[in-house]
Amino acid sequence: MLLAVNWPIRIKLPLKLIHKILLLFTLVLFNSSGLAQNNSIKWSSALEIPKSEDIVDFILVEDTIPALISKYGEAIIMRSFTDPAQEFPLFIRTDQDQTLEQYHVINDRLFTLESQIKDEKTEYKLVVYQLKSTRADRVFERVVSPNKKFSLNKTRPLFFSTSKDGQQILLCQQKSYEKQSTAQFNLIVSGENSSENIALPSEFDSDDVELLGAAIDNSGIVYFATETGIKLNSPFRKKYLVYSYHPESKTLTEFDLTSNEFFILDLIVTTSQENAMISCLYSTEPLVEDKSTGYTFVQLSKDGKEVKTRLAATFNNQIIAQFGEDEGGIKNIKDLFLVTTIQTETETWVAMEKRYKSRICTADPHTGIMTCTDQFHFNAVAFENVFNNEKTVSVNKRQIDYDSPSIFTKQALVQHNKDIFMFYNDHFKNVNTSNDFVMSNTNRSIMKYARINGSDNATSGTLGEGRQSDFVFVPALGAPQFGNITFLLAADGKFYRYGKLDLNQLHEAK
Numbered sequence: 001m002l003l004a005v006n007w008p009i010r011i012k013l014p015l016k017l018i019h020k021i022l023l024l025f026t027l028v029l030f031n032s033s034g035l036a037q038n039n040s041i042k043w044s045s046a047l048e049i050p051k052s053e054d055i056v057d058f059i060l061v062e063d064t065i066p067a068l069i070s071k072y073g074e075a076i077i078m079r080s081f082t083d084p085a086q087e088f089p090l091f092i093r094t095d096q097d098q099t100l101e102q103y104h105v106i107n108d109r110l111f112t113l114e115s116q117i118k119d120e121k122t123e124y125k126l127v128v129y130q131l132k133s134t135r136a137d138r139v140f141e142r143v144v145s146p147n148k149k150f151s152l153n154k155t156r157p158l159f160f161s162t163s164k165d166g167q168q169i170l171l172c173q174q175k176s177y178e179k180q181s182t183a184q185f186n187l188i189v190s191g192e193n194s195s196e197n198i199a200l201p202s203e204f205d206s207d208d209v210e211l212l213g214a215a216i217d218n219s220g221i222v223y224f225a226t227e228t229g230i231k232l233n234s235p236f237r238k239k240y241l242v243y244s245y246h247p248e249s250k251t252l253t254e255f256d257l258t259s260n261e262f263f264i265l266d267l268i269v270t271t272s273q274e275n276a277m278i279s280c281l282y283s284t285e286p287l288v289e290d291k292s293t294g295y296t297f298v299q300l301s302k303d304g305k306e307v308k309t310r311l312a313a314t315f316n317n318q319i320i321a322q323f324g325e326d327e328g329g330i331k332n333i334k335d336l337f338l339v340t341t342i343q344t345e346t347e348t349w350v351a352m353e354k355r356y357k358s359r360i361c362t363a364d365p366h367t368g369i370m371t372c373t374d375q376f377h378f379n380a381v382a383f384e385n386v387f388n389n390e391k392t393v394s395v396n397k398r399q400i401d402y403d404s405p406s407i408f409t410k411q412a413l414v415q416h417n418k419d420i421f422m423f424y425n426d427h428f429k430n431v432n433t434s435n436d437f438v439m440s441n442t443n444r445s446i447m448k449y450a451r452i453n454g455s456d457n458a459t460s461g462t463l464g465e466g467r468q469s470d471f472v473f474v475p476a477l478g479a480p481q482f483g484n485i486t487f488l489l490a491a492d493g494k495f496y497r498y499g500k501l502d503l504n505q506l507h508e509a510k
Helices: 015-033 317-323 503-508
Strands: 036-038 054-061 065-072 075-080 090-093 099-106 109-118 121-131 136-144 158-162 169-174 184-189 196-199 209-216 222-228 239-246 251-256 263-271 276-283 294-300 307-314 325-327 330-334 336-343 348-363 370-385 393-402 412-416 419-426 446-452 459-467 485-491 495-502
Touching (some): 054 099, 065 485, 158 209, 169 222, 184 209, 209 263, 239 263, 276 336, 276 348, 294 348, 317 370, 336 412, 393 446, 412 485, 419 503, 495 503
Antiparallel strands (some): 054 065, 065 075, 075 090, 099 109, 109 121, 121 136, 169 184, 184 196, 209 222, 263 276, 294 307, 336 348, 348 370, 446 459
């Protein structure tokens, strides 16, 4: 029943009450006019971890049981979210074990590189653990002894890599500088009984090449990324070369990414089930190192011996309009970095993040002593559709960290069927994004998601009931996935809990 009222209604209310009503009305408008909310996350009970430990990974064991891996000195500790809760954590390694040189986790396996002094020489050992909810089983162990053919050294970075399925292990290091010698790499792969010494096919001096990274795919093919022309110290002479190497056939293939028009700024090699993909950011100005003009993409054949696809592109106009610059007809994006290359069932995407570091300095009025603090800004993630850049989309976010990047910034990317989901925090109180020194507080943030697919925009929404007042989402440790379910980690500084989210519900969200 509707009642028509033809005369004005006046009600006298106290000023403080009117202020509270207006504030409540404003908050309701903010929540209702913003992104659609999704409250379907089912949160677990909390698990306490001492602040003295560094959380290094969030994984799934036995398919569906989340677990946190932390590090304390030489020790590596795992705590599983079992029901009932475990009384004590699992020490995979203790402080009494051999020196831990490097480690990483792939799926539910922990890969470690240990060292010890033996007969006045350093002996290295590869150890692989299969992780379960209540135990860690050693499933692989191999000693890497120094010899004339292979000797790890401290003068060059050592690259310790694992294939995505966790079945292939790679140790790779550039040989130490020797006068009048060409560049060579030492490598060990888990399936071979001996180490390899690889000389590059081009005659580069050993101090004119730098090994930037090394990766291994599921079939055991090794990929190297290198920079050459170092001695000349000239952007016009600098080259970026990628090599593929087959340990079985001892075949080394070189791919030159250099162009007279493009000057590479950032490079990433991503392996998939089918092939390797090389993505690069480039500038058309050789002396400009902080502004990207576009990107190149190279897709290799499955055997890694030939180029299957090669293209170069400038950035989508929409991306330039959002956070780019137009200087004399040259459209650039400043402070852009590659994140990863993603293949869905139907599309290939290059993910790039716009981020930068600034400093805040204050002077004590009494002593005049200046104190400076680093600020880390994470502003947006752009997804370039490699084969159709008209579908390119970007996701804006407002994230700032002080002193060092925290676990609450960055974003977690999850692939599901034809879609990519991005989960992240947004400091929604910081409305004035033009101010470089806006306040950043995790308790001011809301948890958001964006769904990227074949369309030219991203479907986005809010997860949870607005402001995160206690536990805050932790995107830096990723979002492990089993089937349609993804697991999201949250922390309050002392306790951790996980949430289960059915991705199918986000597919249906409008």
